[in-house]
Every structure is written in C-alpha cells, then in structure tokens.
Amino acid sequence: MNIDEFVRERKADWQKLEAVAGKLRPGALASLSRDELWTLGRLYTAAVSDLSVLRSSKLAADPENEVIDYLNGLVTRIHGMIYRKPAFHWASVRHFLTAGFPETFRNTLSYTLASVSIFLLFVGGGFFLGVSEPGFVELLVPEHIIAKVEKGDVWFDHLHAVAPQASSLLMTHNISVTFLVVAAGITFGVGTVYLLALNGLLLGAVAALCFNYGLSLRFWSFVLPHGSLELSAVCIAGAAGLVLGHALVEPGPYHRSEYLSVRGKLSGRLALGCIPLLVIAGIIEAFFSPSSLPAWMKLVFAGISFSALNGWLFLGGKRAHSGQPSDETTEGEYA
Secondary structure, eight states: OOHHHHHHHHHHHHHHHHHHHTTOOTTOGGGSOHHHHHHHHHHHHHHHHHHHHHHTSGGGGOTTOOHHHHHHHHHHHHHHHHHSOOOOOHHHHHHIIIIIHHHHHHHTHHHHHHHHHHHHHHHHHHHHHHHHOHHHHHHHSOHHHHHHHHTTOOSOGGGGGGHHHHHHHHHHHHHHHHHHHHHGGGGTTHHHHHHHHHHHHHHHHHHHHHHHTTOHHHHHHHHHHHHHHHHHHHHHHHHHHHHHHHHHHOOTTSOHHHHHHHHHHHHHHHHHHHHHHHHHHHHHHHHTTTSSSOHHHHHHHHHHHHHHHHHHHHHTTTTTTTTSOOOSOOTTTTO
16 A cells, blocks of 8 residues: 555545534534534444554554554544543432432333232232231231331331431441342342342231231331332332343344343333432431321321322423334334
8 A cells, every 4th residue: 555645645634524523513413413423433433444554554653653643633633532531510409309210200100010010919918918927927028117016116206316327337238138139130020029028028017017017007007108109119110120121132133242241221210210319218217207297197298209200200200202202212112
C-alpha cells in the first residue's frame, strides 16, 4: 500500500468528521440531526480503522509526521464526547419516578403477577400449616416472638420508643433483602422463587401464631400500614429476579450473556424503583405501625396507601406519553 496515497484518499473524510464533531457537545448527541448522527458513527468507525492502519505503517516510525497525532487526537476527542457519562439532573430522577418506573412495571406485569402468586401461595400455605400444625411455627418463628405471643402480647409495641434508629435499620434491612431477591434471579430464577417462598411462609406462620392466640387484628393492623408498600416492593423485586431468570432459561435466538445484559437493565429499573417504596415503608413501620392509634385507622391508612401505590404504578406516565411509543423495553421486544 502507498501510505501517502492512503492519507490523501482518507483526508477528506477526516476533515468531514472533524466538521461534524465541531457541532457536537458532550452528552448532547441529540443536538445533531439524524443524518449527522449517522455520518458521525460511520466516519468515526472508519477513522478508528484508519488510525490502526497508520500505526502499523512506516509513518509510525517518522517522528516528524503529524498525521497519526492529528488522527489520534480527533478520535480521542470524539470518543470522549460520545461515551462521556452524562451529567446528573434531578429532572431525570423525577421522570423516572413519575413515568419511567411505572412504565417498566406495566411492561413486566406478567412477572409481577407470577411473583405475587408465588408469595401469596406460600403465605397461605404457611398460615394453614401454622394453624393445623403448631409445631410448624416453631420451625420458622424466633422463640422470643413465640414466647411474647403466648403471653397474649405482641413484640412490636416497643418500636415507637426507638423510632428514629429503628427506621434507619428497617430501611437498610429491607433494601438489602430486596436486592438479594433481585440478585438471586441469576440462579435461573430458582433463588428468587426460594426467597419469595421463604418470606411468604414466614409471614403466614407468624399470622397463624397470632391467630391462634387471638392477636390477628393487632398483627395485621401493624403489618398492613407499611406492608402495603414493603410487601409490594418485595414482589416487584421478585419480578425483577424472574426477569433475569427467564433471560437465562429462555434467551431465544440470542446469546445468554447478550440477552441477560438487555433484560438486566429492565430488572435494574424495577429494583431501583423499589428503593423509595422501602424508604417510605421503613418510616411508616417505625413511627406509625406500632403507634397506639386505633386498628381501624391503621387499616384505612393501609388501604389508602395501597390504592395510591396502584394508581401511581398503573397510571404514572400515561398522560405524558399518550399517543407516543414508550422507550422502555417491553416483554415482547426480544421474544
């Protein structure tokens, strides 16, 4: 190859690339037109290839030749503009909470329904076994809770006395458990199903214990005010884990790693959306749920919070994107 002729032939494209790059601003690719974006991608890829060719040519040994330095600088500058991490904006957080997360939830609703079904099935199983087989409760419920209930008392009344500290601990614990449920999806979904089942059995067993000693109203009036959000978050996290598991079990025509990467982003959005739910639930669990307010008031609050949650999840973002296709990955996109 005549390297001088190669440089002359490619120089026009480099100059054109530099002209397009001159319109580019970091993190603002949308400022270019569709044709300019296409041109940028094509010329940038070609320039990277040209740089590789020049570095293996005789020009690389010529300290006075500036072609390689010029092209390397151009490629490096454009790479930094294209791949630079966009600046953080609170508007993106607001958009995620008001539209992005609800849309992702609706797009993965079948996974959430499966997660809820698994959880409720084992809640029912745990309750049935706890009522019919008292020895079953002892397998799951801590002894100090059993001893407290057998005396006709509950174990959560003291929470309001240490509410600030309890709130922080509950938030941290609940977020850790939720992300564990999501991460367990990497075991082809088996780990997620196991954790949903275990938590369901535990809730059912505790409910059965309280039922056996006539404390059901006190128990549910404590659990439901925060549980309407917390348990919903756990089930959504279960859906996120099942998304990962399904991607591994049935990747379709794609490589497992490729499909897992795509579906992992969807799963991550579900997991991220659970965080504000768990933060709010932690505050309610520490300050409101164990309070001395009447049980009916707590149950009404639980109903209102659960209704508000469903309104947000099923209606959030619909008005803003009415008539426009969603940019979220849907279930059927890679089917």
